[in-house]
Amino acid sequence: MKKNVIRPLIQKLNPYVPGEQINLPGLIRLNTNEPPYAPAPEVLARIKDSVDARLRRYPNPTSDEVREKLASIHGCKKENILVGNGSDEVLELAVRVFVEPISPSINDNSASTVQYFDPSYSLYPVLADIAGALKNPVPLLSDFGIPITEQLKLEGKWDFNAALTFVTTPNAPTGRGYTTRELETLCANQNGIILLDEAYANFAEENAMSLALKFPNVLVARTFSKAYALCFQRIGYVVGPENLISSLHKIRGSYNVNGLAQVAASASLDYLNYYQKNFEYIKKIRAKTSEWLSSKGFYVNPSQTNFIFVKPPNILTAENWYKAYHKKNVLVRWWRYPNVKDYLRISIGSEEEMIEFRKRTLDIFKENGILNL
Ligand SMILES: Cc1ncc(COP(=O)(O)O)c(C=O)c1O
Numbered sequence: 512m513k514k515n516v517i518r519p520l521i522q523k524l525n526p527y528v529p530g531e532q533i534n535l536p537g538l539i540r541l542n543t544n545e546p547p548y549a550p551a552p553e554v555l556a557r558i559k560d561s562v563d564a565r566l567r568r569y570p571n572p573t574s575d576e577v578r579e580k581l582a583s584i585h586g587c588k589k590e591n592i593l594v595g596n597g598s599d600e601v602l603e604l605a606v607r608v609f610v611e612p613i614s615p616s617i618n619d620n621s622a623s624t625v626q627y628f629d630p631s632y633s634l635y636p637v638l639a640d641i642a643g644a645l646k647n648p649v650p651l652l653s654d655f656g657i658p659i660t661e662q663l664k665l666e667g668k669w670d671f672n673a674a675l676t677f678v679t680t681p682n683a684p685t686g687r688g689y690t691t692r693e694l695e696t697l698c699a700n701q702n703g704i705i706l707l708d709e710a711y712a713n714f715a716e717e718n719a720m721s722l723a724l725k726f727p728n729v730l731v732a733r734t735f736s737k738a739y740a741l742c743f744q745r746i747g748y749v750v751g752p753e754n755l756i757s758s759l760h761k762i763r764g765s766y767n768v769n770g771l772a773q774v775a776a777s778a779s780l781d782y783l784n785y786y787q788k789n790f791e792y793i794k795k796i797r798a799k800t801s802e803w804l805s806s807k808g809f810y811v812n813p814s815q816t817n818f819i820f821v822k823p824p825n826i827l828t829a830e831n832w833y834k835a836y837h838k839k840n841v842l843v844r845w846w847r848y849p850n851v852k853d854y855l856r857i858s859i860g861s862e863e864e865m866i867e868f869r870k871r872t873l874d875i876f877k878e879n880g881i882l883n884l
Contacts, residue, residue, distance in 0.1 A: 570770030598747025688815030
């Protein structure tokens with residue numbers, strides 16, 4: 512075999528790093544924003560009922576049943592929707608459809624640019640690298656707000672012509688929410704495609720789905736992973752103008768969404784009340800946990816998601832808090848990047864898990880000499 516069979520671009524690629532997936536008794540997993548509630552019992556029953564000889568058949572190639580139900584929920588046509596193997600697939604398809612790889616024959620840098628705010632979802636730069644595209648990370652404000660358009664224009668770093676701009680809204684990993692109004696202003700000023708990544712929108716006060724049906728260059732992506740407790744099934748979708756959606760359909764895998772995932776997603780949409788109650792449950796525990804952590808000296812960034820982004824008290828660095836939690840069998844997320852290295856991202860678990868989380872937090876305080884809490 513000849514040497515160097517791997518493309519240089521792939522050889523030097525830093526891949527996406529998912530949160531650790533460990534299963535141990537007593538372990539509290541608060542590191543991947545998985546919901547603490549199960550899918551609705553009827554959804555589980557529908558999945559189980561589908562496991563029979565029909566598994567030998569190919570699934571519906573275009574996830575029609577799911578798209579029809581989503582279309583009626585979002586007030587659009589099924590032609591405005593593509594369903595993907597998780598919303599990660601949708602994001603990847605968008606890069607492949609809208610962004611030109613860098614090449615000597617293209618002298619328009621914007622055509623090759625994937626743009627996103629920093630910090631935001633750490634998959635975006637990886638997708639740009641895989642595509643051989645340029646990356647334009649633009650810093651958020653110090654409170655993780657989006658700079659107003661005038662400021663973006665003034666500072667000159669933002670590319671209003673970037674081929675594809677990802678906006679995580681509400682933001683991850685910070686949990687910060689953005690108003691539809693501010694997103695609308697951003698979209699109205701953007702010439703390239705904007706994909707609003709609404710993975711956590713069900714835990715927020717507002718969402719910007721209406722913008723996908725208003726602007727010719729706006730897409731909104733959602734996932735069934737978090738809100739509908741279907742991480743295991745891998746299913747997400749994107750809504751937007753028909754011509755953009757049909758281009759995404761052109762390049763997706765022929766049967767990109769497996770049959771059981773389609774059954775699960777379709778069933779979930781029949782039991783929205785069950786999930787709505789769980790969104791309220793998460794918000795309640797989020798408020799309780801935030802209040803408790805604040806009373807113990809953590810800075811808790813206001814959250815509109817199913818996780819919180821906190822600056823722990825400086826008896827330990829955030830990295831050492833992360834390690835201390837790990838020793839206590841609590842998984843949280845910490846990143847070494849300069850702008851987030853002082854923070855931990857903590858998913859909201861069940862009430863019982865968060866009580867145990869608080870106990871283990873107090874143990875860490877005690878082990879570091881803080882006894883009077
Ligand atoms: C902001 C954001 N977008 C998209 C995703 C991907 O979700 P999915 O499980 O649908 O691929 C995640 C998952 O963590 C996320 O945090």
